[in-house]
Amino acid sequence: MFSYPINEDVSLRLLEVRDAEPLYAVLRESESYLRRWLPFLDNVHSVQDIIQFIESGLARYAHNNGGEIGIWYRQQFAGVVGIHFINWTNRTTSLGYWLGEKFQGHGIMTQACGALIRILFEEYDLHRVEIQAAVDNMKSRAIPERLGFRQEGVLRQTEWLYDHYVDHVVYGLLKDDWLTTNTSPVTP
Template identity: 55%
Template sequence: MFTKIVNEHTELRLLEVRHAEELFELTDQSRDYLREWLPWVDFTTSIADSRTFIEGTLDQFRNNNGFQAGIWYKGKLAGVIGLHHVNWSNKSTSIGYWLGKEFQGKGLMTNACQAVIEYCLEELNLNRVEIRAATKNEKSAAIPPKLGFQKEGCLRSAEWLYDKYVDHYVFGLIKSDYLNKGKTE
């Protein structure tokens, strides 16, 4: 199972079926907040929906195609971070993430992303990590530059979000930039 200690208060753990109720409660408590940028929120209407999501992520992990981990902060589920897909031929992946409303503003996601980046580049030996964020989702789009990602472009009308298309920024980090980051600071 995947577990990564982020710091003394935060850890990442692979989501398991037993977390379905806690995941649903977090989603439900932050529903209006999450709905602004996440298209799946309206389709998560019960604990069974969260269970189905977790079962799918466990298949993803078993198939060596990435993972979805819960972000636990001081023992409470605060959000989810994971890899959308691992392209083993090109040694690349992309990270997706979200936090419950009450956990915003604590640096949790920046720290969780850093831990996932280290895992991807050091343990999985990938060469490229990508993060995409809606151009108007300022909180999400602020994270990649803090971690050394370069803004590589904008995908116009990249995602249908309830009643409109939204553009996405694409941020990329390659292993050589990551390895050289400490040398240039």
């Protein structure tokens, strides 16, 4: 199974069924905070729903097609970064992420995404990684901007958030761009 220590505080690990309860607890604890940007919260009613989410990620991982990666901060479950389906023909993928409210402001997500991007480019030999974020979600948009992604455009009304549509900014990072600008990749 995938496990990756980033530093003494932050580590990544493929989500397993045993992580369902801590994941559910962080979602519920941060629900009002996360609701502004995560469209799926009304579909999460129990730990069983989280188990199905984790099992889906494990199946994708087993088929070399992405997966759901848990983020731990000082041994506590903090959030998720998902590697969406991998297009092996074009060697591309996209990332999606969320972090519990009390874990904000420590650079955790930037470190987690940076580590995964290094793995995707160096070990998976992917060509392109994409991140989309709601136009007004400045914290989420800051991650690709810090990591050297280029803003490529805006998708109008692309996501339904409970009672309204939101536009997404599309960010892309090519392996060549990453290799040129990343002189000190994130390593454990």
